[in-house]
Amino acid sequence: MALQVVIMAGGKGERLWPVSSAQMPKQFIPFEGDKSLLRATFERSLDLAPVENIYVVTSKDLAAKVTEEVPEIPSGNILAEPVGRNTAPCIGYAAVVISKKDPEAMMAVFPSDHIIREPAKLKEAILFGAKALQSHPDLLITLGIVPERPETGYGYIAPEVVLLSQGGLTLKRVKSFHEKPARILAEQYLRSGYLWNAGMFLWRVDTILDMFSRYMVDLSDELMKLKSSLDTDPESIERFYLAAPKVSIDYGIMEKASRVAVIPVDFGWSDVGSWDAMGSLFTTDAKGNTIRGSGELVDAERNVIWSTDKHIVLIGVNDLVVVEGPDAILVCPRACSQQVGTLAKKFTKGDKQ
C-alpha cells in the first residue's frame, strides 16, 4: 500500500502582494535560492512516494506553470480545477482519482506554499502516521504544529488522549477544532497545549470518501458521478466543479468526524502568511534586516526588502516592508503587513493589464 501525495496549489497569492499575484501566487515565488515553495513541497514529497504517486491540484490557469515548476510529474497527475471551490472539492477530486487507481491507498495532503525547515521530521511524522493507519485504518490524521506564539491568524486543534506513541512521536485523539481566535483566547490556547492547524492530512482514500458520503452528502454524490464519468467524459470535471459548494475540508469534514487524530509536529513550519513573517524567516544582516534580491541599507534596522528588478536602497528607516513586484512596489510598516492580503484586491494596477 504505497503512499499517494496530493499537493494543493490553488492559492491566490494576495498576502504577499505585489510579489505574488493571481498570475504568480506564493507557491511559485522563488524562496530559498531559486526554489519555489511548490518545488520544495514536491521534493519533500519525493522522499515519501515515487513521482507517479504525487498529484498537484491547481487552477486551470496555473496548470502550465505547475508543469514548468515540476516537470517530473506525469501530466495526468496535474489535476486542474476549472474554478476554485476551497479544499473539500479539491481533496474530493484527488481522492476520486487516487481511488480509481488504488481504492485502499493512503493519501497525504499538503499545501504547496508552506515552508518546512526540517523536512526529515515531516517524513518521520508521515511514516509514523502511515503506520498508525495500519492499525487504525478509519482515522483521519492531521499534523498539528506546536505553536511558538499566541498567533491569531491560524485555527487551533485541541488534542486529548494519546492513541499511539513511538520514537518521540505521538498520535492523539482530537477533541475539537477552533477557528482563528482573538488574542486573549490565543494565549489561553497556547497555555492549554493546543496546536496550529496547518492543513496537512493523512488518511486512507476509502476512509475520506466514506466521510464525504457521511458529512457532505451532496458533494459525495457529485464525486461518485465524477468517478464514473472521469475516464470517458472530459466535461465531467467542469460539471463537478460547477455543482460543488465552496467549503473547506476542515468545516465540511474534520470538525464533524468522530475519528480524528493529530500528530504534534515541530519541524520549522511557516505558512509565510505576511511580509512580516517573511522577514522573521530570512533575517540576513546583523541589524535584523531581511534582504532578498538586490538591496542596500544605511542607518536602517529590521526592514524587509524584496527586490524583483531594481536595486532597493533604504536610508534611515526601521521596521518597514519594502517590496518590489513585477508591476508594483509596496511600502508599509511590518506591523501593517497583515492588511496587505485584504488590500491587495483593490490595488488593481498591481496586476498586469
Added chain:
Amino acid sequence: MALQVVIMAGGKGERLWPVSSAQMPKQFIPFEGDKSLLRATFERSLDLAPVENIYVVTSKDLAAKVTEEVPEIPSGNILAEPVGRNTAPCIGYAAVVISKKDPEAMMAVFPSDHIIREPAKLKEAILFGAKALQSHPDLLITLGIVPERPETGYGYIAPEVVLLSQGGLTLKRVKSFHEKPARILAEQYLRSGYLWNAGMFLWRVDTILDMFSRYMVDLSDELMKLKSSLDTDPESIERFYLAAPKVSIDYGIMEKASRVAVIPVDFGWSDVGSWDAMGSLFTTDAKGNTIRGSGELVDAERNVIWSTDKHIVLIGVNDLVVVEGPDAILVCPRACSQQVGTLAKKFTKGDKQ
C-alpha cells in the same frame, strides 16, 4: 544689442537619485506634465531672445539628449564640454563664442534645472537688468532670490545701496557673497535682508571677458587662445578644458569683482535640490502627499511618491520619500533626503551597467 542667453546644463543629477543619474540628470526629468526643467528654461529664454541667440552648455555625453529636448536650437549653439570644470570655464567658453558673434552683446546665464513658477517676473527682471546695463555697462548683475526660510543649503548675497529703481524692481550694489551658512547664521542672514544666490547672471560679454582677464588671468589666457583657434581647430575646445581649473564663477569672479549688483526677485523659484523640496513643490492630495506617476496611499500622510514604471502603494507610513528610478528604488524619511546626493555616489548599482 540683442540679448544672448546661456543655459548651463552640465548637472550630474545626484540629489534626485535614483530618478536622476549621470545619464539622466535633473534637467532632463519631466517635471510639470511632460516638460523637463531644461525645456522649461529654454521656453522662458525664448521670451527673452530669438532661438539663434540661445546657447546650451552641456557635457559631451549629454549633447545628444539636449538636442532631443530642444530641437529648435541651432546645433552650433549647443556647446559641449569634454569634461566638467564648474561654472567659470563654462561661462568663459560661452562668452568667447558669443563675443565672436557680437563683442558688445548682453549675456544672460541661467541654470537649466531650476523651477520658476512665475516666468513673467523673470522676464521683467532681465529686461530691467538689460536697461540698467545701458547706463552701467560695466556691471556684473546677478539675480538674488528673496528667501522664504533660513536655508542652509544655499549661498547668500548681501545687498547694499540701491543703484536703480523702476516699476517695483531695484538694482542694488552687492556688498558681499556668503557661503552656505550654518543654521544660526542663516537666520541672521534672513533678518538682514540677504538674498539667495541662485546662479543667474546678466552682463555684457566684453565686461565678463574683462573680468576674466583681471581675476582669472590664466583662464583668460586660455580663453583668448580658444577664441583665436575655435573656428579653425576642432581640438581647441578639448585643449581649453584640459587646461581649465575647476572653479565656480562665484568664487573666481563674482566674489572678487567690485562692480557687482543684484536684482532682488521673487518669482516662485526652487532648485528642487532634494526629494523633500520636490514634495513641497507639488503637493497633490489633501493629506499632504505628493504623487508623480502611479501611486496610491492608505492611511498615509505627507509622503513623496515618484514612480517611473511601477505602481507604488504606501500603507500606514508618513513623511517618507518613496522614489522609483529606472534602475533603483529609494525609501527614506523626507528629513533625510538631503543626504541622497552624497550617498548616491556609492549606490553604484543605481546606474545602468
